[in-house]
Amino acid sequence: MKYVSYVKAGKPGFGAVVNDNKVVDLTDKIAGVGSLAELVGSEKSLAEAKAYVANQTPEFGLDAVTLEPVIPQPSKIICIGINYVAHAAEAGRKVGDYPVVFHRFADTLQAANAPLIRPTASHDFDFEAELAVVIGKGGANIKPEDAMSHVAGYTCFNDGSLRDWQFHTHQYGMGKNFRKTGGLGPWMVTADEVDDYRKMEIKGVLNGEVMQEGKLSELAFDIPYLISYVSKALDWNPGDILATGTPSGVGFKRKPPVFLKPGDTFEVVISQVGTLSNTVADEA
Incomplete structure (x- = not known):
């Protein structure tokens, strides 16, 4: 469904x-x-x-x-950074012993077909195509072998990032939390429709040109591990979102850098899930 x-x-x-x-x-x-x-x-x-x-x-x-964003007001949006080896390499990082975890807020989300907003504070507006997991059954201290029973379904996510703000400090927070910069949708595909999420392929497409490509089998930390890891600190609630990370090809590591600008269209295309499409507009 x-x-x-x-x-x-x-x-x-x-x-x-x-x-x-x-x-x-x-x-x-x-x-x-x-x-x-x-x-x-x-x-x-x-x-x-x-x-x-x-x-x-x-x-x-x-x-x-x-x-609306698939879940309009999730209680938590947990994002994972540096979760594809190739993306870690392009960013000059190595995958560590533990996942890089940061958080977004619900009012940073936009629905499919709504414009992502490039803020007045920065024009270093980058794209990140990601698979997002929608949590169904909540819980704490979830074992990895039980984690997939807590997955309600999957959707597409664009973790729109203001790169200069992201690197103001060692914490990603501000660069990931500008209003109306993250696309989520268009729908949630229920977990029973997906035989194995690791068979999914993901693309980030800017104005018809493929910029990012990856396979969910390439995740450094897989979905069961991530659900379990976060649950040791925070209770998962129904409707919470886990964003699993982005593959290589992001804009700020290209030569020259490629940033989103008004009039652009960015699509997150994930096999077995669908396509999230957003245009880009300047903040009024």
Whole structure:
């Protein structure tokens, strides 16, 4: 199943995508479930939603709604840096004994088809194509062998980064947390639709030109390890996002550097998941 969050007629909602362009509305249809984050946190509710969708005719098309980030207000967005060996090499880094972990905030996210905003404070606006994991069942101190049972599904992420701000200090935080710089979407593909995430391939495409390519089998720290590692410090909650890192080819390491500018279109293309597309605009 593919699930989306959206606004329709000024009201937030969520639903299932059928045939990639039609929507079965699930808003107020599943007892006790008011959002996609609440839906993915309950296996019983997910089963009810799947059964409901199977017996419904789609009510409207995707073009009739304004998409939201798949999970509009996740309680946590955990990002992993330097998680592909080739990207570590281009950045002049080595993969360490432990993952590089940093955090984003929910108000930095933009939905599919919405513009990513290049801020007035910096024009060193870079792209990072990533696979994002949507957490379903929450928990703490999760064992790696149990971690995949906590995955609700997968979506596309562009970890838009202001490189000069990122390197103001040894901490990545500020360069990764400008408003409306991170794309998330267009939908979540449920985990049962993916036989093995390691078979996924990822591309970052700028104005039709492939800039980044990688395979999820190339992750230095795999998804079960990352879920387990973070859970030793923080409880995972339903709807939380784990961004797994970006492959090589980012803009600031090119000669000359390539940064996002107004009018650009950047796409994150992930096999078995879909395509996240965002244009770029300047901050008003």
